[in-house]
Amino acid sequence: MQWSWHPVQLSFYVSAVATLVTFLIAILTAYWMIRKGRKGKILIETVFFLPLVLPPTVIGFFLIIIFGNNSWVGQVIEHITGNSILFTSTAAIIAASVVAYPLMYQSIKTGFISVDSNIIGAAKVDGATDWTLLLKVIIPLSFRSILAGIVLGFTRGFGEFGATLMFAGNIPGKTQTIPTAIYLAIETGATNIAWYYVLISISFSFVLLLIINRMKVDR
Template sequence: MQWSWHPVQLSFYVASLATIIAFLIAVVSAFWMIQKDRKGKAIIETIFFLPLVLPPTVIGFFLIVIFGKNSWIGQAIETVTGGSVLFTSTAAIIAALVVAFPLIYQSIKTGFLSVDQTIIGAAKVDGANDWSVLIRIILPLSSRSIVTGLVLGFTRGFGEFGATLMFAGNIPGKTQTIPTAIYLAIETGATSIAWYYVLVSISFSFVLLLIINRMKPDQ
Protein backbone atom coordinates (compact mmCIF):
# COMPACT_ATOMS: atom_id res chain seq x y z
CA MET A 1 0.00 0.00 0.00
CA GLN A 2 1.30 3.45 -0.97
CA TRP A 3 0.57 6.87 0.48
CA SER A 4 -2.02 8.84 -1.48
CA TRP A 5 -3.70 12.21 -1.03
CA HIS A 6 -6.95 10.87 -2.44
CA PRO A 7 -8.33 9.56 0.89
CA VAL A 8 -7.62 12.95 2.47
CA GLN A 9 -9.25 14.86 -0.37
CA LEU A 10 -12.23 12.51 -0.48
CA SER A 11 -12.72 12.72 3.29
CA PHE A 12 -12.86 16.52 3.12
CA TYR A 13 -15.22 16.39 0.15
CA VAL A 14 -17.52 13.81 1.74
CA ALA A 15 -17.62 15.51 5.14
CA SER A 16 -18.15 18.97 3.63
CA LEU A 17 -21.02 17.98 1.37
CA ALA A 18 -22.63 15.81 4.05
CA THR A 19 -22.42 18.69 6.54
CA ILE A 20 -24.02 21.16 4.14
CA ILE A 21 -26.92 18.82 3.36
CA ALA A 22 -27.36 17.86 7.02
CA PHE A 23 -27.37 21.55 7.98
CA LEU A 24 -30.16 22.39 5.54
CA ILE A 25 -32.27 19.44 6.69
CA ALA A 26 -31.54 20.17 10.36
CA VAL A 27 -32.56 23.84 10.08
CA VAL A 28 -35.95 22.96 8.59
CA SER A 29 -36.45 20.04 10.98
CA ALA A 30 -35.47 21.99 14.10
CA PHE A 31 -37.64 24.96 13.15
CA TRP A 32 -40.58 22.63 12.58
CA MET A 33 -39.98 20.72 15.81
CA ILE A 34 -39.82 23.77 18.08
CA GLN A 35 -43.31 24.75 17.08
CA LYS A 36 -45.99 23.87 19.63
CA ASP A 37 -48.36 20.90 19.49
CA ARG A 38 -46.38 18.74 17.10
CA LYS A 39 -47.84 15.25 17.25
CA GLY A 40 -45.35 12.41 17.47
CA LYS A 41 -42.48 14.78 18.31
CA ALA A 42 -40.88 12.31 20.73
CA ILE A 43 -40.98 9.48 18.20
CA ILE A 44 -39.59 11.64 15.39
CA GLU A 45 -36.70 12.91 17.52
CA THR A 46 -35.95 9.37 18.68
CA ILE A 47 -35.56 8.38 15.04
CA PHE A 48 -33.33 11.42 14.46
CA PHE A 49 -31.00 10.38 17.29
CA LEU A 50 -30.85 6.66 16.50
CA PRO A 51 -27.59 6.98 14.50
CA LEU A 52 -25.88 8.16 17.70
CA VAL A 53 -26.52 4.87 19.49
CA LEU A 54 -26.80 2.28 16.74
CA PRO A 55 -23.70 0.27 15.80
CA PRO A 56 -22.19 1.55 12.53
CA THR A 57 -22.74 -1.86 10.95
CA VAL A 58 -26.46 -1.58 11.63
CA ILE A 59 -26.53 1.84 9.96
CA GLY A 60 -24.61 0.43 7.01
CA PHE A 61 -27.02 -2.49 6.78
CA PHE A 62 -30.08 -0.22 6.66
CA LEU A 63 -28.45 2.00 4.05
CA ILE A 64 -27.82 -1.04 1.87
CA VAL A 65 -31.43 -2.14 2.33
CA ILE A 66 -32.80 1.32 1.56
CA PHE A 67 -30.57 2.12 -1.42
CA GLY A 68 -29.88 -1.40 -2.67
CA LYS A 69 -31.10 -2.79 -5.97
CA ASN A 70 -33.99 -4.60 -4.30
CA SER A 71 -35.56 -1.40 -2.93
CA TRP A 72 -37.76 0.96 -4.90
CA ILE A 73 -35.44 3.84 -3.99
CA GLY A 74 -32.41 1.99 -5.30
CA GLN A 75 -34.26 0.97 -8.45
CA ALA A 76 -35.42 4.56 -9.05
CA ILE A 77 -31.86 5.86 -8.64
CA GLU A 78 -30.54 3.23 -11.01
CA THR A 79 -33.22 4.09 -13.57
CA VAL A 80 -32.35 7.80 -13.45
CA THR A 81 -28.56 7.57 -13.18
CA GLY A 82 -27.94 4.26 -14.87
CA GLY A 83 -26.06 2.83 -11.90
CA SER A 84 -26.34 1.90 -8.26
CA VAL A 85 -25.34 4.29 -5.49
CA LEU A 86 -23.61 1.46 -3.61
CA PHE A 87 -19.80 1.53 -3.56
CA THR A 88 -19.59 5.10 -4.84
CA SER A 89 -18.51 8.38 -3.28
CA THR A 90 -22.19 9.29 -3.09
CA ALA A 91 -22.67 6.35 -0.74
CA ALA A 92 -19.89 7.71 1.46
CA ILE A 93 -21.64 11.10 1.55
CA ILE A 94 -24.95 9.50 2.54
CA ALA A 95 -23.27 7.52 5.32
CA ALA A 96 -21.53 10.64 6.65
CA LEU A 97 -24.79 12.59 6.40
CA VAL A 98 -26.69 10.05 8.47
CA VAL A 99 -24.18 10.00 11.33
CA ALA A 100 -23.56 13.76 11.31
CA PHE A 101 -27.19 14.86 11.24
CA PRO A 102 -28.09 14.17 14.91
CA LEU A 103 -25.24 16.32 16.21
CA ILE A 104 -26.04 19.19 13.88
CA TYR A 105 -29.76 18.95 14.57
CA GLN A 106 -29.36 18.97 18.35
CA SER A 107 -27.04 21.98 18.33
CA ILE A 108 -29.28 23.95 15.99
CA LYS A 109 -32.40 23.09 17.97
CA THR A 110 -30.68 24.18 21.20
CA GLY A 111 -29.74 27.47 19.56
CA PHE A 112 -33.28 28.04 18.28
CA LEU A 113 -34.77 27.41 21.73
CA SER A 114 -32.36 29.90 23.30
CA VAL A 115 -33.71 32.80 21.24
CA ASP A 116 -35.83 35.19 23.32
CA GLN A 117 -39.49 34.55 22.46
CA THR A 118 -40.36 38.20 23.00
CA ILE A 119 -38.18 39.14 20.04
CA ILE A 120 -39.90 36.57 17.87
CA GLY A 121 -43.31 37.72 19.09
CA ALA A 122 -42.48 41.35 18.33
CA ALA A 123 -41.38 40.45 14.81
CA LYS A 124 -44.62 38.60 14.17
CA VAL A 125 -46.64 41.52 15.47
CA ASP A 126 -44.83 43.68 12.91
CA GLY A 127 -46.01 41.32 10.18
CA ALA A 128 -43.06 38.96 9.74
CA ASN A 129 -43.98 35.44 8.64
CA ASP A 130 -42.36 32.27 9.97
CA TRP A 131 -39.65 32.09 7.29
CA SER A 132 -38.71 35.74 7.74
CA VAL A 133 -38.42 35.18 11.49
CA LEU A 134 -36.23 32.13 10.88
CA ILE A 135 -33.88 33.78 8.40
CA ARG A 136 -33.65 37.29 9.87
CA ILE A 137 -33.90 36.60 13.61
CA ILE A 138 -33.52 33.01 14.73
CA LEU A 139 -30.57 32.00 12.54
CA PRO A 140 -28.42 35.08 13.33
CA LEU A 141 -29.12 34.81 17.07
CA SER A 142 -28.31 31.08 17.00
CA SER A 143 -25.01 31.48 15.16
CA ARG A 144 -22.84 30.17 18.00
CA SER A 145 -24.85 26.96 18.34
CA ILE A 146 -25.00 26.57 14.58
CA VAL A 147 -21.21 26.80 14.19
CA THR A 148 -20.74 24.31 17.03
CA GLY A 149 -23.14 21.89 15.37
CA LEU A 150 -21.45 22.27 11.99
CA VAL A 151 -18.01 21.59 13.44
CA LEU A 152 -19.18 18.57 15.44
CA GLY A 153 -21.12 17.23 12.48
CA PHE A 154 -18.19 17.75 10.13
CA THR A 155 -15.74 15.94 12.40
CA ARG A 156 -18.22 13.11 12.88
CA GLY A 157 -18.70 12.71 9.15
CA PHE A 158 -14.95 13.10 8.58
CA GLY A 159 -14.25 10.16 10.89
CA GLU A 160 -17.08 7.87 9.82
CA PHE A 161 -15.87 4.32 9.26
CA GLY A 162 -18.24 1.41 9.84
CA ALA A 163 -21.24 2.48 7.77
CA THR A 164 -18.95 3.85 5.06
CA LEU A 165 -17.02 0.59 4.82
CA MET A 166 -20.24 -1.42 4.39
CA PHE A 167 -22.12 0.98 2.15
CA ALA A 168 -19.39 2.65 0.08
CA GLY A 169 -16.63 0.07 0.38
CA ASN A 170 -12.90 0.68 0.56
CA ILE A 171 -11.90 1.11 -3.07
CA PRO A 172 -8.55 2.95 -3.42
CA GLY A 173 -8.88 6.01 -5.62
CA LYS A 174 -12.67 5.83 -5.58
CA THR A 175 -14.33 5.42 -2.18
CA GLN A 176 -11.38 5.14 0.19
CA THR A 177 -11.52 7.76 2.96
CA ILE A 178 -9.01 8.38 5.75
CA PRO A 179 -10.64 5.94 8.23
CA THR A 180 -10.87 3.13 5.68
CA ALA A 181 -7.32 3.89 4.45
CA ILE A 182 -6.07 3.51 8.03
CA TYR A 183 -7.92 0.21 8.30
CA LEU A 184 -6.37 -1.10 5.09
CA ALA A 185 -2.91 0.12 6.08
CA ILE A 186 -3.08 -1.76 9.38
CA GLU A 187 -4.45 -4.86 7.67
CA THR A 188 -1.56 -4.87 5.18
CA GLY A 189 1.11 -4.05 7.76
CA ALA A 190 1.81 -0.56 6.41
CA THR A 191 2.00 1.02 9.85
CA SER A 192 3.97 4.08 8.73
CA ILE A 193 1.30 4.97 6.17
CA ALA A 194 -1.40 4.48 8.80
CA TRP A 195 0.46 6.96 11.01
CA TYR A 196 0.40 9.60 8.28
CA TYR A 197 -3.38 9.35 7.94
CA VAL A 198 -3.81 9.25 11.72
CA LEU A 199 -1.78 12.43 12.16
CA VAL A 200 -3.74 14.23 9.45
CA SER A 201 -7.00 13.23 11.10
CA ILE A 202 -5.88 14.19 14.61
CA SER A 203 -4.44 17.52 13.49
CA PHE A 204 -7.54 18.58 11.63
CA SER A 205 -9.93 17.43 14.36
CA PHE A 206 -7.83 19.22 16.98
CA VAL A 207 -8.06 22.50 15.09
CA LEU A 208 -11.82 22.23 14.70
CA LEU A 209 -12.40 21.39 18.37
CA LEU A 210 -10.11 24.27 19.34
CA ILE A 211 -12.36 26.59 17.36
CA ILE A 212 -15.36 25.39 19.37
CA ASN A 213 -13.57 25.88 22.67
CA ARG A 214 -12.48 29.40 21.75
CA MET A 215 -16.11 30.25 20.95
CA LYS A 216 -17.22 29.58 24.54
CA PRO A 217 -18.41 32.70 26.37
CA ASP A 218 -15.76 32.38 29.08
CA GLN A 219 -12.86 32.40 26.61
Protein backbone atom coordinates in the same frame (compact mmCIF):
# COMPACT_ATOMS: atom_id res chain seq x y z
CA MET B 1 -0.27 -0.35 0.12
CA GLN B 2 1.13 2.99 -1.06
CA TRP B 3 0.60 6.46 0.35
CA SER B 4 -1.97 8.54 -1.53
CA TRP B 5 -3.58 11.94 -1.07
CA HIS B 6 -6.85 10.66 -2.48
CA PRO B 7 -8.27 9.42 0.87
CA VAL B 8 -7.53 12.83 2.39
CA GLN B 9 -9.11 14.74 -0.49
CA LEU B 10 -12.12 12.43 -0.58
CA SER B 11 -12.62 12.71 3.18
CA PHE B 12 -12.73 16.50 2.97
CA TYR B 13 -15.05 16.37 -0.04
CA VAL B 14 -17.41 13.85 1.53
CA SER B 15 -17.50 15.73 4.84
CA ALA B 16 -18.08 19.10 3.15
CA VAL B 17 -20.98 17.90 1.00
CA ALA B 18 -22.46 15.88 3.86
CA THR B 19 -22.23 18.92 6.14
CA LEU B 20 -24.07 21.08 3.62
CA VAL B 21 -26.82 18.50 3.14
CA THR B 22 -27.13 17.86 6.87
CA PHE B 23 -27.15 21.58 7.65
CA LEU B 24 -30.12 22.25 5.40
CA ILE B 25 -32.08 19.28 6.75
CA ALA B 26 -31.21 20.08 10.38
CA ILE B 27 -32.23 23.74 10.02
CA LEU B 28 -35.64 22.80 8.63
CA THR B 29 -36.33 19.92 11.02
CA ALA B 30 -35.16 21.86 14.08
CA TYR B 31 -37.42 24.79 13.21
CA TRP B 32 -40.29 22.41 12.51
CA MET B 33 -39.79 20.67 15.86
CA ILE B 34 -39.62 23.77 18.08
CA ARG B 35 -42.97 25.04 16.91
CA LYS B 36 -45.72 24.56 19.48
CA GLY B 37 -48.20 21.72 19.34
CA ARG B 38 -45.90 19.26 17.58
CA LYS B 39 -47.45 15.84 18.16
CA GLY B 40 -45.24 12.80 18.67
CA LYS B 41 -42.22 15.02 19.31
CA ILE B 42 -40.48 12.57 21.65
CA LEU B 43 -40.92 9.67 19.26
CA ILE B 44 -39.72 11.69 16.25
CA GLU B 45 -36.63 12.96 18.07
CA THR B 46 -35.85 9.44 19.25
CA VAL B 47 -35.67 8.42 15.60
CA PHE B 48 -33.48 11.45 14.85
CA PHE B 49 -30.97 10.42 17.54
CA LEU B 50 -30.81 6.72 16.68
CA PRO B 51 -27.61 7.09 14.58
CA LEU B 52 -25.82 8.22 17.77
CA VAL B 53 -26.42 4.92 19.55
CA LEU B 54 -26.79 2.35 16.79
CA PRO B 55 -23.71 0.33 15.78
CA PRO B 56 -22.25 1.67 12.51
CA THR B 57 -22.82 -1.74 10.91
CA VAL B 58 -26.53 -1.47 11.63
CA ILE B 59 -26.63 1.95 9.96
CA GLY B 60 -24.71 0.56 6.99
CA PHE B 61 -27.13 -2.37 6.80
CA PHE B 62 -30.18 -0.10 6.66
CA LEU B 63 -28.56 2.13 4.06
CA ILE B 64 -27.97 -0.91 1.88
CA ILE B 65 -31.58 -2.02 2.38
CA ILE B 66 -32.91 1.46 1.52
CA PHE B 67 -30.59 2.32 -1.38
CA GLY B 68 -29.57 -1.13 -2.55
CA ASN B 69 -30.30 -2.56 -5.99
CA ASN B 70 -33.25 -4.55 -4.65
CA SER B 71 -35.06 -1.55 -3.16
CA TRP B 72 -37.41 0.69 -5.10
CA VAL B 73 -35.33 3.73 -4.09
CA GLY B 74 -32.17 2.14 -5.44
CA GLN B 75 -33.94 1.05 -8.61
CA VAL B 76 -35.28 4.55 -9.23
CA ILE B 77 -31.83 6.06 -8.73
CA GLU B 78 -30.26 3.50 -11.04
CA HIS B 79 -32.96 4.12 -13.65
CA ILE B 80 -32.32 7.88 -13.56
CA THR B 81 -28.52 7.85 -13.34
CA GLY B 82 -27.78 4.55 -14.99
CA ASN B 83 -25.63 3.45 -12.05
CA SER B 84 -26.12 1.95 -8.62
CA ILE B 85 -25.42 4.21 -5.67
CA LEU B 86 -23.63 1.42 -3.82
CA PHE B 87 -19.82 1.64 -3.57
CA THR B 88 -19.64 5.23 -4.79
CA SER B 89 -18.58 8.53 -3.22
CA THR B 90 -22.28 9.43 -3.08
CA ALA B 91 -22.81 6.46 -0.78
CA ALA B 92 -20.01 7.78 1.45
CA ILE B 93 -21.72 11.19 1.56
CA ILE B 94 -25.04 9.63 2.55
CA ALA B 95 -23.38 7.58 5.31
CA ALA B 96 -21.56 10.66 6.65
CA SER B 97 -24.78 12.70 6.55
CA VAL B 98 -26.74 10.11 8.53
CA VAL B 99 -24.20 9.86 11.36
CA ALA B 100 -23.56 13.63 11.47
CA TYR B 101 -27.21 14.68 11.52
CA PRO B 102 -28.02 14.08 15.22
CA LEU B 103 -25.14 16.24 16.45
CA MET B 104 -25.95 19.08 14.09
CA TYR B 105 -29.68 18.88 14.77
CA GLN B 106 -29.21 19.01 18.55
CA SER B 107 -26.85 21.97 18.40
CA ILE B 108 -29.06 23.95 16.02
CA LYS B 109 -32.21 23.15 17.98
CA THR B 110 -30.53 24.28 21.22
CA GLY B 111 -29.65 27.57 19.54
CA PHE B 112 -33.18 28.06 18.25
CA ILE B 113 -34.69 27.41 21.69
CA SER B 114 -32.31 29.90 23.31
CA VAL B 115 -33.67 32.79 21.23
CA ASP B 116 -35.66 35.17 23.43
CA SER B 117 -39.37 34.48 23.01
CA ASN B 118 -40.11 38.19 23.40
CA ILE B 119 -38.07 38.94 20.28
CA ILE B 120 -39.94 36.26 18.36
CA GLY B 121 -43.25 37.59 19.63
CA ALA B 122 -42.37 41.15 18.59
CA ALA B 123 -41.42 39.95 15.11
CA LYS B 124 -44.75 38.15 14.76
CA VAL B 125 -46.60 41.27 15.85
CA ASP B 126 -44.76 43.19 13.13
CA GLY B 127 -46.11 40.70 10.59
CA ALA B 128 -43.12 38.40 10.14
CA THR B 129 -43.96 35.17 8.33
CA ASP B 130 -42.55 31.82 9.43
CA TRP B 131 -39.81 32.02 6.78
CA THR B 132 -38.95 35.62 7.64
CA LEU B 133 -38.84 34.72 11.31
CA LEU B 134 -36.45 31.84 10.61
CA LEU B 135 -34.14 33.62 8.17
CA LYS B 136 -33.98 37.10 9.69
CA VAL B 137 -34.47 36.52 13.41
CA ILE B 138 -33.84 32.98 14.64
CA ILE B 139 -30.87 31.98 12.48
CA PRO B 140 -28.88 35.21 13.06
CA LEU B 141 -29.46 35.00 16.83
CA SER B 142 -28.47 31.32 16.87
CA PHE B 143 -25.28 31.82 14.87
CA ARG B 144 -22.86 30.40 17.46
CA SER B 145 -24.90 27.26 18.05
CA ILE B 146 -25.33 26.75 14.33
CA LEU B 147 -21.60 27.16 13.72
CA ALA B 148 -20.85 24.70 16.54
CA GLY B 149 -23.28 22.24 14.96
CA ILE B 150 -21.58 22.62 11.59
CA VAL B 151 -18.16 21.96 13.09
CA LEU B 152 -19.39 18.94 15.08
CA GLY B 153 -21.22 17.56 12.05
CA PHE B 154 -18.19 18.01 9.81
CA THR B 155 -15.91 16.32 12.35
CA ARG B 156 -18.31 13.39 12.79
CA GLY B 157 -18.67 12.90 9.05
CA PHE B 158 -14.92 13.18 8.61
CA GLY B 159 -14.34 10.29 10.99
CA GLU B 160 -17.14 8.00 9.84
CA PHE B 161 -15.95 4.44 9.26
CA GLY B 162 -18.34 1.53 9.84
CA ALA B 163 -21.34 2.61 7.78
CA THR B 164 -19.07 3.96 5.06
CA LEU B 165 -17.15 0.69 4.83
CA MET B 166 -20.38 -1.31 4.42
CA PHE B 167 -22.25 1.08 2.14
CA ALA B 168 -19.49 2.72 0.09
CA GLY B 169 -16.77 0.13 0.42
CA ASN B 170 -13.02 0.68 0.62
CA ILE B 171 -11.99 1.05 -3.01
CA PRO B 172 -8.60 2.82 -3.38
CA GLY B 173 -8.88 5.85 -5.63
CA LYS B 174 -12.68 5.74 -5.58
CA THR B 175 -14.34 5.40 -2.17
CA GLN B 176 -11.42 5.12 0.21
CA THR B 177 -11.53 7.76 2.95
CA ILE B 178 -9.02 8.36 5.74
CA PRO B 179 -10.69 5.97 8.25
CA THR B 180 -10.95 3.15 5.70
CA ALA B 181 -7.39 3.84 4.48
CA ILE B 182 -6.15 3.45 8.05
CA TYR B 183 -8.06 0.18 8.33
CA LEU B 184 -6.51 -1.16 5.12
CA ALA B 185 -3.03 0.02 6.11
CA ILE B 186 -3.23 -1.84 9.42
CA GLU B 187 -4.57 -4.95 7.70
CA THR B 188 -1.71 -4.98 5.21
CA GLY B 189 0.95 -4.19 7.79
CA ALA B 190 1.68 -0.70 6.41
CA THR B 191 1.92 0.87 9.86
CA ASN B 192 3.92 3.89 8.67
CA ILE B 193 1.23 4.82 6.15
CA ALA B 194 -1.44 4.34 8.81
CA TRP B 195 0.43 6.80 11.03
CA TYR B 196 0.39 9.47 8.31
CA TYR B 197 -3.38 9.23 7.98
CA VAL B 198 -3.84 9.07 11.75
CA LEU B 199 -1.78 12.22 12.30
CA ILE B 200 -3.70 14.11 9.62
CA SER B 201 -6.99 13.04 11.16
CA ILE B 202 -5.92 13.95 14.70
CA SER B 203 -4.51 17.34 13.65
CA PHE B 204 -7.61 18.34 11.74
CA SER B 205 -10.02 17.13 14.44
CA PHE B 206 -7.97 18.94 17.10
CA VAL B 207 -8.24 22.23 15.22
CA LEU B 208 -12.00 21.86 14.80
CA LEU B 209 -12.55 21.02 18.46
CA LEU B 210 -10.31 23.93 19.43
CA ILE B 211 -12.61 26.21 17.44
CA ILE B 212 -15.65 24.90 19.32
CA ASN B 213 -13.99 25.33 22.71
CA ARG B 214 -12.89 28.85 21.79
CA MET B 215 -16.46 29.69 20.86
CA LYS B 216 -17.68 28.49 24.26
CA VAL B 217 -15.09 30.64 26.04
CA ASP B 218 -16.03 33.72 24.02
CA ARG B 219 -19.71 33.47 24.93
